[in-house]
Amino acid sequence: MRYIRPLSIEDAAGLLAGSAGTAAILAGGSDLLVRMKGGFIEPDLIVDIKAIDGLGEIRETAEGFSIGAAVPCAMLGESKALKKAWPGVVEAAKLIGSKQVQGRCTIVGNLCNASPAADSVPALVAAGAKAVVVGPGARRTIAVEAVPTGPGKTSLTKGEIIEAILLDKRLPRSGDAYLRFIPRTEMDIAVVSVGVNLMLDEQGRVKFARLALGAVAPTVILVEEAAEVLIGSKLDEATLERLAKVCSGACRPIDDKRGTIEFRRKVAGVLAKRAVTTAYARAGGK
Amino acid sequence: MAGVAVSTTINGDNVEYLCQPDETLLDVLRDRLGLTGAKEGCGTGDCGACSIILDDRLVCSCLVLGAEAEGRRIETIEGMAHGDKLHPLQQKFLEHAALQCGICTPGFLMAAKDLLAKNPDPTEEEIRFGLAGNLCRCTGYDKIVRAVQDAASVMKGA
Numbered sequence: 001m002r003y004i005r006p007l008s009i010e011d012a013a014g015l016l017a018g019s020a021g022t023a024a025i026l027a028g029g030s031d032l033l034v035r036m037k038g039g040f041i042e043p044d045l046i047v048d049i050k051a052i053d054g055l056g057e058i059r060e061t062a063e064g065f066s067i068g069a070a071v072p073c074a075m076l077g078e079s080k081a082l083k084k085a086w087p088g089v090v091e092a093a094k095l096i097g098s099k100q101v102q103g104r105c106t107i108v109g110n111l112c113n114a115s116p117a118a119d120s121v122p123a124l125v126a127a128g129a130k131a132v133v134v135g136p137g138a139r140r141t142i143a144v145e146a147v148p149t150g151p152g153k154t155s156l157t158k159g160e161i162i163e164a165i166l167l168d169k170r171l172p173r174s175g176d177a178y179l180r181f182i183p184r185t186e187m188d189i190a191v192v193s194v195g196v197n198l199m200l201d202e203q204g205r206v207k208f209a210r211l212a213l214g215a216v217a218p219t220v221i222l223v224e225e226a227a228e229v230l231i232g233s234k235l236d237e238a239t240l241e242r243l244a245k246v247c248s249g250a251c252r253p254i255d256d257k258r259g260t261i262e263f264r265r266k267v268a269g270v271l272a273k274r275a276v277t278t279a280y281a282r283a284g285g286k
Numbered sequence: 287m288a289g290v291a292v293s294t295t296i297n298g299d300n301v302e303y304l305c306q307p308d309e310t311l312l313d314v315l316r317d318r319l320g321l322t323g324a325k326e327g328c329g330t331g332d333c334g335a336c337s338i339i340l341d342d343r344l345v346c347s348c349l350v351l352g353a354e355a356e357g358r359r360i361e362t363i364e365g366m367a368h369g370d371k372l373h374p375l376q377q378k379f380l381e382h383a384a385l386q387c388g389i390c391t392p393g394f395l396m397a398a399k400d401l402l403a404k405n406p407d408p409t410e411e412e413i414r415f416g417l418a419g420n421l422c423r424c425t426g427y428d429k430i431v432r433a434v435q436d437a438a439s440v441m442k443g444a
Contacts, residue, residue, distance in 0.1 A: 003290055003307035003353045026351070033349045034330045036308065046307065048354060074343065098419020099397065100334055103343035104350070186418050 005048040009055070009134045009163050012047050017136040017159025019045045025161060026050075027070045028104035030097065031113045049161065058082060064169040066132075069108040069162055073120075074099075076107070086167055087282060088176030088195060088275075092123035095180065098187055108162045114148040115189075117215040121148070122195030123178040125212035125222055129167050135160040145212070148219045173207075174199035175282025179275040180214070181267050183258070190215045191259040192267040194247070194275040198230070204285045206230045211272065216251035216264050223250045226272065235280050243276060244269030290353040296321070297365025305352035312336045314352035315362060323363035323392045327421065334420035337393040338362050344400040346419075363392035366399065375399060375437040384433035386424035394420045398434045406442055410435065 006012045016023045021044030024032055035041045049055055055068040058079050065082055073093040076082055083090045096105050096119050107120045111131065121144065129144045136159045144165070147154050156162070180193035193214035201207040211226040225246045233239040253264035289304035296319070305314050312329075315321040315338075327333035329348045336347040339361040366373045375398050378384070385391045394417060401408060401416040408416060413434050414427070422430065 001307045003351065005353075005356070026354075029349050029351065029354075030331055033310065033351070037329055037348075046351070048351075050354070072343065097331070098334065099400070099416060100337055100344050100346045100419045101331055101349070103340070103345045186415065 003046045005051045007051055009052050012049055013134050013136050013159050013161055015047050027106045027109050030101050030105040065167040067165045072103055073105050074102040085170035088178045089123045089127050092178035093120045095119045107165055111147050112154055114152050114154050116151055116219055117190040121220045122193050122212040122214040125220055126195035126197040126210045127167055127176055129165050131165055132163045133160050134163045145222055150218045173283050175279045177275045177278035179271045192216055192264050194271040196275045196279045198279045198283050200283050200285050204234055206233055213268055216253040216268055240273045244273050247272040292356045294355040294358055296360045307353055309352045310348050311350040311352045311355055312347035321362055321364050325389050335390050335393040337396040339400055344397055374440045378433040378437040382429050382433040384429040390422040394430055402438055
């Protein structure tokens with residue numbers, strides 16, 4: 001096995017593209033090292049991307065925020081501007097693992113690990129976040145929801161690296177939230193999770209909505225019908241009931257030791273109502 | 287397999303070592319450098335027994351490669367006491383009997399040190415959340431929490 005720490009993203013992409021065997025990208029390592037230890041992966045090459053200029057930074061730009069691929073989740077919570085603009089994304093990222101894991105784990109890693117239960121992903125999908133993908137000689141920007149294609153699988157091709165996650169500038173009268181259900185109070189894997197982002201009009205009616213569910217399908221799913229239910233409403237009881245029904249109906253969950261199909265469907269509806277109510281209040285809705 | 291040459295700082299001392307590319311920092315500390323304070327509990331980042339501070343962030347050394355430590359600053363439990371003088375956290379862990387078998391203790395001390403460095407006056411809830419990445423199967427945590435509370439008040443007075 002070789003360990004290489006390139007200084008540019010182009011070199012990193014070139015190393016990955018040119019490797020004959022199994023190559024792995026190392027940022028926080030909180031998934032990779034566990035998989036290596038368990039014998040699930042034996043990389044011939046590890047490309048540590050933490051020395052690449054800018055990848056360890058959160059940048060505030062004219063368009064919004066750019067979160068580098070090597071930024072540990074703890075840093076998201078330390079950024080006052082990001083927390084103020086995207087509290088739902090930050091609260092999701094902060095739920096990943098312990099303090100020790102927070103010091104290492106990254107949202108790009110969380111996305112590329114492609115677990116349907118990844119905490120940061122529903123919040124990023126709801127936020128309309130984009131991923132900047134760098135490959136040998138090419139660079140493209142894609143929607144976050146286009147990255148995972150199934151449990152443990154992504155749409156990235158050999159040699160491609162996600163350089164950063166982009167979030168828009170926070171618009172007036174808008175807010176986001178993330179909620180998950182776990183059987184304990186901390187440090188567990190989501191049984192069901194919901195990310196939501198809302199924008200209101202001047203009268204306090206929902207003008208724009210995006211809602212994503214986690215852990216209820218092979219990938220995180222964007223529930224477009226949920227947005228349709230919410231738009232035009234002030235979250236009256238009937239709207240919230242319809243929202244719950246639509247979200248429960250959108251689930252395609254599995255039965256496993258952490259939750260049954262029936263339980264996941266029901267909880268998806270309940271959590272959706274709660275997360276939407278929080279996002280609405282954050283957007284200034286009353 | 288050729289080794290990776292690493293130059294780093296551990297507890298204020300410059301340290302150089304050779305390690306294998308897939309060797310964890312925990313294994314380097316324990317097996318190559320003789321710093322056996324950090325313990326291996328789970329080896330998968332769940333128990334916190336191997337906690338160290340890497341560039342001011344608390345991490346599990348079992349989830350860091352030895353090769354990654356190049357140019358970084360590492361603090362381990364071995365750097366906590368000054369000679370014979372214990373750190374207030376160590377002193378209070380003793381006074382409150384906040385340990386039994388002791389395997390988790392170095393990790394708890396490093397996590398508590400990191401917690402108090404960032405939040406010198408934590409509430410009980412903040413202590414419990416702050417130490418949630420460290421597992422103890424002996425004490426039931428109450429004594430540990432009380433020791434950290436007591437150490438915090440001593441350190442504030444200092």
